[in-house]
Amino acid sequence: MLTDKRILLIIAGGIAAYKALDLIRRLRERGAFVRAVMTRNATEFVTPLAVGALASERAYTDLFSLDDESDIGHIRLARDADLVVVAPATANLVAKMAHGIADDLASTVLLATDLPILIAPAMNVRMWLHPATQANMALLRDRGVAVVDPETGAMAENETGPGRLAEPPNIVASVEALLSGANRPLAGRRALVTSGPTHEPIDPVRYIANRSSGKQGHAIAAALARLGAETVLVSGPTQEPPPNGVRLIPVETAREMLAACEAALPADIAVCAAAVADWRAGEEAGQKLKKTGGAPPSLALTENPDILATLSAPGSARPALVVGFAAETESVIDHAVAKRARKGCDWIVANDVSAAAGTFGGDSNSVHLITEAGAESWPALSKKDVGERLAARIADHFQATT
Numbered sequence: 001m002l003t004d005k006r007i008l009l010i011i012a013g014g015i016a017a018y019k020a021l022d023l024i025r026r027l028r029e030r031g032a033f034v035r036a037v038m039t040r041n042a043t044e045f046v047t048p049l050a051v052g053a054l055a056s057e058r059a060y061t062d063l064f065s066l067d068d069e070s071d072i073g074h075i076r077l078a079r080d081a082d083l084v085v086v087a088p089a090t091a092n093l094v095a096k097m098a099h100g101i102a103d104d105l106a107s108t109v110l111l112a113t114d115l116p117i118l119i120a121p122a123m124n125v126r127m128w129l130h131p132a133t134q135a136n137m138a139l140l141r142d143r144g145v146a147v148v149d150p151e152t153g154a155m156a157e158n159e160t161g162p163g164r165l166a167e168p169p170n171i172v173a174s175v176e177a178l179l180s181g182a183n184r185p186l187a188g189r190r191a192l193v194t195s196g197p198t199h200e201p202i203d204p205v206r207y208i209a210n211r212s213s214g215k216q217g218h219a220i221a222a223a224l225a226r227l228g229a230e231t232v233l234v235s236g237p238t239q240e241p242p243p244n245g246v247r248l249i250p251v252e253t254a255r256e257m258l259a260a261c262e263a264a265l266p267a268d269i270a271v272c273a274a275a276v277a278d279w280r281a282g283e284e285a286g287q288k289l290k291k292t293g294g295a296p297p298s299l300a301l302t303e304n305p306d307i308l309a310t311l312s313a314p315g316s317a318r319p320a321l322v323v324g325f326a327a328e329t330e331s332v333i334d335h336a337v338a339k340r341a342r343k344g345c346d347w348i349v350a351n352d353v354s355a356a357a358g359t360f361g362g363d364s365n366s367v368h369l370i371t372e373a374g375a376e377s378w379p380a381l382s383k384k385d386v387g388e389r390l391a392a393r394i395a396d397h398f399q400a401t402t
């Protein structure tokens with residue numbers, strides 16, 4: 001059942017749009033509140049009147065409609081739901097989602113939302129199999145967008161193959177699976193994840209930084225959110241897109257990261273994956289440092305706060321499970337075991353960041369998980385899979401201890 005669940009249904013313009021009417025009816029029969037946004041092309045296939053009559057409210061179609069904006073506004077549309085469902089998702093809307101294009105109400109809402117998203121693609125078989133669409137789908141899946149794959153069968157243009165919209169009962173089943181506790185063992189838990197590098201200013205134009213890409217921390221946050229945890233991601237500057245279903249707090253310096261983490265407490269879980277700069281410039285110059293012709297200026301460094309050690313310190317706000325990372329270039333396990341004791345955290349994920357391992361900026365990671373029970377070596381996995389596996393271990397830990 002979907003009682004009290006709020007669904008924002010985005011209907012894109014393909015012949016399968018007519019099935020959205022059946023989908024709305026089925027979602028409402030299960031008790032969901034359904035609000036619909038239609039692209040302009042969708043209105044060529046079904047009318048906003050029909051969609052509005054079946055949905056819980058009238059349909060929204062126009063980014064620049066004074067009525068739509070004063071009734072709800074596109075930012076509230078993007079926030080006020082438990083799940084965003086895109087059905088049918090056309091090749092065009094999939095491409096816009098993948099590349100962050102926001103040129104109408106539907107695509108703007110999709111770019112503005114941080115809610116979990118489920119898409120049900122439907123398009124001509126050649127469009128579906130086109131490398132561009134497949135690459136866009138891979139990008140979306142990587143970002144944590146859930147997909148109800150299209151079905152294979154006869155299509156509108158007398159062609160056969162994959163591309164037909166999944167049948168509405170199958171879409172409803174995916175909605176229910178996403179919104180129920182099933183596969184969401186961390187539902188009701190709060191998680192805090194740090195990610196990326198920090199930037200420590202020297203003067204208004206220069207800073208100290210490191211090579212962290214944020215890929216691993218972002219993947220962990222995405223995986224924890226997928227398992228149901230309410231997840232806050234405190235991240236230094238990265239190129240990584242924020243994962244869906246995660247609240248991102250962007251920061252620059254270690255001190256800002258610590259303040260954001262402390263403000264995000266209480267949390268049940270803290271995973272410190274950020275590569276926090278150990279030192280910052282002792283004094284940040286107010287103006288750009290100039291070459292004077294004399295000796296080069298010297299840079300005095302001051303130690304940054306240790307966020308992992310601070311979060312691990314005993315106290316009422318200490319998360320029940322604190323996980324740190326150890327980036328080592330030699331004696332990886334020994335150093336990580338010592339680091340676990342020194343920082344006071346519960347687990348350490350140790351990885352080899354020697355140049356030969358290619359971890360920094362790369363897509364894969366070979367890690368060892370150090371717990372109170374000892375060290376466990378995982379096979380080489382993608383950073384996404386390390387995130388999934390760590391989140392699953394965290395879920396097991398909470399199931400075993402509560």
Ligand code: C5P
Binds near residue numbers: 254
């Ligand atoms: O001491 P080291 O930097 O090797 O420790 C790595 C672990 O400590 C990582 O989990 C990192 O996120 C965390 N850390 C931190 N704040 C610092 C330095 C490291 O949270 N200032």
